[in-house]
Amino acid sequence: MAGSAFARFFRVELAQIARAAVAHRPERLLVRASTGAPGWAAVPWMAFFAPHVTRSMRRGLYVAIFIDATEERIVLALQHGAADALTALGHAEGLAHLRALAAATRAEVRPGHGLSPGPLHLGSTAALPQGYEAGSALWRAWEAAAPDGIAPALQDMLDLYRGIVGPRA
Numbered sequence: 442m443a444g445s446a447f448a449r450f451f452r453v454e455l456a457q458i459a460r461a462a463v464a465h466r467p468e469r470l471l472v473r474a475s476t477g478a479p480g481w482a483a484v485p486w487m488a489f490f491a492p493h494v495t496r497s498m499r500r501g502l503y504v505a506i507f508i509d510a511t512e513e514r515i516v517l518a519l520q521h522g523a524a525d526a527l528t529a530l531g532h533a534e535g536l537a538h539l540r541a542l543a544a545a546t547r548a549e550v551r552p553g554h555g556l557s558p559g560p561l562h563l564g565s566t567a568a569l570p571q572g573y574e575a576g577s578a579l580w581r582a583w584e585a586a587a588p589d590g591i592a593p594a595l596q597d598m599l600d601l602y603r604g605i606v607g608p609r610a
């Protein structure tokens with residue numbers, strides 16, 4: 442993975458493009474991307490964090506873009522962090538907890554955003570992607586070959602996120 446051109450592009454260059462895409466926003470957002478560590482991730486991701494809420498995909502609410510290689514699609518999701526819940530509660534209880542968090546978040550959002558309610562399917566049976574699936578409050582997917590409309594959908598999702606977590610800069 443260390444010498445992979447794709448991993449470097451995804452983690453560095455694509456993350457820089459994403460940072461530029463959100464630089465105009467009124468709130469401060471951290472942008473991080475990963476293809477896995479130390480090996481390849483079952484589901485590569487890029488995430489947008491409000492730093493007063495979380496700085497990690499391990500916990501808290503954030504916006505994520507997942508690469509679902511199985512279905513060859515890109516998924517944009519309003520997401521609850523999975524790793525800490527799975528570690529603290531165990532797999533089954535952690536998934537149940539994440540589903541409850543996602544349902545509570547969905548209840549806070551007015552319908553009509555063109556988003557699907559969770560849970561999401563990311564095409565992996567690995568524990569962490571199952572946590573991502575359970576923790577997804579709302580999502581939308583595009584074919585990887587034709588992600589037309591993802592940029593405005595990301596801005597809309599970030600507006601929705603800001604409305605939930607507050608505008609703290």
